[in-house]
Amino acid sequence: MQSVVKSPGSQISVGLSPLRKFWQRFIGFLFPPETDTWLAVLRSGLGLQVIVYALFLRSDWHYLFASSGKGLVGREVGEAITAFDSPLIPTFGWLVAVGRNLNMSEETVLTVAWVGLLSAGCLLLLGLLSRPAAIVAWFVHLCAAESGGLLAYGADSFMTTALFYLMLSPLPDRYSFDHWVAKTKPKNPQLLGFWRRVLQVHLCFVYFIGGLAKCLGNGWWDGSNLWRSLIRPPFNLVPPDLLVQFKYALPLLGISICLLEVSYPIFIWLKRTRRIWLGCILAMHAAIGLMMGLYLFALVMIVMNLAAFGVPSAGRRAQATSATTEQ
């Protein structure tokens, strides 16, 4: 019989093996093999989003972001509140200060910012100069969202988030002009899976917390919240007389929305239920956009969902591609 003498080091390594297995599984989850199709969806979708955002705000851009005495409330109050959070958060005040040194008026700076944002949107849609365009779009949109923080709503925070992830993702994708014309290739294609995971997990947080908060409100269980939201100006696109005819369906719809959102982090990962959940979520956002006029909010959520879960995962094909590349 052989006596086995274990050294303290080996005992530690035995103790660590489950931890190491967990770590390997975690790394496997974070860095799955992935193609860049989802990134093309996110890039072109956000390009369209930025264009629509800029065009929708075209007539009010100066009025919303001008300083006190010229605009609606003046951007100084919003910027002061932002500065309390952190003086490092970019605002239009930064750009105006830079413009002043170049003898540019505030109005000119705001016009340049708007043109920059619209151009960045067009470039993103085409996939030309993808990364610089993503950075410009994120920066200018963040300035707008922070300077007009008091006027911001849900769509702004989702746009900032989506543009932030896009900016960090391994651009350009193979469907972009950068790839066709300039033959530019991404520096870290192995990170495609990682950034898709980040987007997926982020959406799970959004829907779970949103669903949980809705479940805690009594108005979602009896349909009164749906009624209130649909008759409330400026979301009242559907006549109340028409809504009343569906009054028995509203509680059912309200409960469905709560359950759909709170269970999203579970059923969106299961292959069998993914398509159903994704279809329902997309239908919900399309309905929000069409029935309440929240077009920007609907579009950004649809784009994020499609990029995160709408494009089939590359699976074996990408694994084979990455293996070939590594060789």
Place this chain on the structure above:
Amino acid sequence: MYSKRIHAAWFGIHFFLITAVCLAGVFWLIAQGSTILPSACRRVRAKAELVADLVSGKRGRSFESRSERHRNVSARRWHPGRVQLFAPNVPSQHRLTLELLYEDGRVEYESPHVRGKTAALRLESLLDRLAEERYEPVREVLVKMLAFSVWREHPDVKKVRATFGAVNPPGMNEFEQGKTETFQPMFSFDFSLRDDQKQ
């Protein structure tokens, strides 16, 4: 592998902070009493909210008494409770009516307005914020600026009385009975333009 570790660490920190902010938001909603949970939960949730706020770095700084209220305005601005549209409940609609008093005794009624529909949505968002207690420190300034935005279009106005209030829509059954929305005034301000501002 080194790059993967860095990315994994970033992932962990990023979503840890998001979790803390989200939990703080949910606990805040409960502590505010805006949920169906019983009031006994509120005290516990308020403590939990404090912990979550500390973790997310929202209460880690030493507050100066003068700027404390402003900081609280800022800290709550991007709260998930604020960001999540229509959760847990749909907020009341708010309206700002400006009574324009001319020198010749005429009276006109106006509301702050914008051109586009998207901007109108943002204006609604601002009005909803004005009603909240945490925006009380900047409320008068904002109402003054909104009044001034209308005043610029009517330069011969002598005084402006701004009345802010909540619009309560009828319930489904009330609507069927023919009831319409009701307006509940919350506060009002009187503004008069000084001669130096007129120039």
